[in-house]
Amino acid sequence: ETQITWWHAMGGALGEAVNEIATDFNASQNEFKITPVFKGTYEETLTAGIAAFRAGEQPNVMQVFDAGAATVIGAKGATVPVQDLLASNGIDFNIEDYIPGVRYFYADADGKMIGMPFNSSTPIMYYNVEAFEKAGVTPPKTWEEFASVTAPALKEAGYIPMAQSHLPWIFTENFFSRHNLPFATNDNGYGDGETKILVNTPEIKAMFTALKDWKDQGFFEWYGTGWNDNQKPFEEGKIGMWFGSSGSFGGLQQTAAMPFSATLLPYWEAVTTEPTQTFIGGAALFAMSGKSDEENKATAEFFRFLASPEVQVKWHKDTGYVPITNAAYELATAQGYYQEKPAAEVGVLQLLLPAGDNTKGYRMGFYVQIRDVMNREYGRILTGETTVDEAFATIEKEANELLERFNKTQG
Numbered sequence: 001e002t003q004i005t006w007w008h009a010m011g012g013a014l015g016e017a018v019n020e021i022a023t024d025f026n027a028s029q030n031e032f033k034i035t036p037v038f039k040g041t042y043e044e045t046l047t048a049g050i051a052a053f054r055a056g057e058q059p060n061v062m063q064v065f066d067a068g069a070a071t072v073i074g075a076k077g078a079t080v081p082v083q084d085l086l087a088s089n090g091i092d093f094n095i096e097d098y099i100p101g102v103r104y105f106y107a108d109a110d111g112k113m114i115g116m117p118f119n120s121s122t123p124i125m126y127y128n129v130e131a132f133e134k135a136g137v138t139p140p141k142t143w144e145e146f147a148s149v150t151a152p153a154l155k156e157a158g159y160i161p162m163a164q165s166h167l168p169w170i171f172t173e174n175f176f177s178r179h180n181l182p183f184a185t186n187d188n189g190y191g192d193g194e195t196k197i198l199v200n201t202p203e204i205k206a207m208f209t210a211l212k213d214w215k216d217q218g219f220f221e222w223y224g225t226g227w228n229d230n231q232k233p234f235e236e237g238k239i240g241m242w243f244g245s246s247g248s249f250g251g252l253q254q255t256a257a258m259p260f261s262a263t264l265l266p267y268w269e270a271v272t273t274e275p276t277q278t279f280i281g282g283a284a285l286f287a288m289s290g291k292s293d294e295e296n297k298a299t300a301e302f303f304r305f306l307a308s309p310e311v312q313v314k315w316h317k318d319t320g321y322v323p324i325t326n327a328a329y330e331l332a333t334a335q336g337y338y339q340e341k342p343a344a345e346v347g348v349l350q351l352l353l354p355a356g357d358n359t360k361g362y363r364m365g366f367y368v369q370i371r372d373v374m375n376r377e378y379g380r381i382l383t384g385e386t387t388v389d390e391a392f393a394t395i396e397k398e399a400n401e402l403l404e405r406f407n408k409t410q411g
């Protein structure tokens, strides 16, 4: 029996679902055994994985979140591209089997898939059904509608109209994709040239000017930068609309004190009348290099198992992460799952909205550190310590310094 390890960042209900996948894979055959190991947050898992790689003690499979993808893909020789791994182990692979939003996020500039998409999410708008009934309004399609109709009504009904889970992910990265705006030069970082961030721009500055105004008016509340800081007040029924991962759906079904549903992210009509799809979030699984052929075969077989429609549909239903293949999406549809739970389909529907030049993803090295800069400056905007203009000039400057540093590591 060949043994392999899988480091991941899935805690709570998600961790239980991961353990079930591993148990099912181990029970499905007797040649290979995978052991999942929870390593903390996405950031902690990435840091642990990089340190382990340097020490030659890397796991076979490492879960890396969207923000860390460029760093890992750019670390030459650290991983075996999933497409090569599958091919060399005789496993069919066709990128077209994956739903469009998932296809290229973890691919290289030539379209070769490097990371195995696993827990693909997208941010969606959850809403408290009771709050909307009491306020006598429907979920807003645009931010203009939110500001003029929804927020005043929800506030009047005694709710905090809006909160969200992660400002860089939802109101920055996905702000750019939802409005089909370029987020970086060099084809959003996917090209061969040098990449500069395009964050100091009027549209995103208008978004953060609005967020600060809404906070001052009691239309928006912000509880901190941690992934879990902002979810609890929604679960407790205090918030009208909460922006979070489609992958939070499974957990919310267990924890929400009130009926909730979900719909697409609003957009600014002033920016576009043709809103586009969002980026996939969540994470992918990378096969770390330096492993024996037998272990790589075990990893390839595990990836084959993982991508099967049955495993995908179970994971999708347990968690809310989207089905990553067309076949899995068709199976969930055929089972009548979305008739039973329409909110569970919102993430995938949003990923299937019209695409644009700027919706396939972004690729920026040291992006985890760039998010730290954003979180620091966004906090300062919301507490009134800095202006929107100053904050975005700072983010642009520090992000471009990080990108330049990353570029130098690429030789």
Ligand SMILES: O=P(O)(O)OC[C@H](O)CO
Binding pocket: 042, 065, 066, 067, 119, 120, 121, 122, 169, 245, 246, 247, 280, 281, 282, 283
């Ligand atoms: O909470 P997740 O797993 O959907 O991930 C959200 C972000 O994409 C992580 O950077």
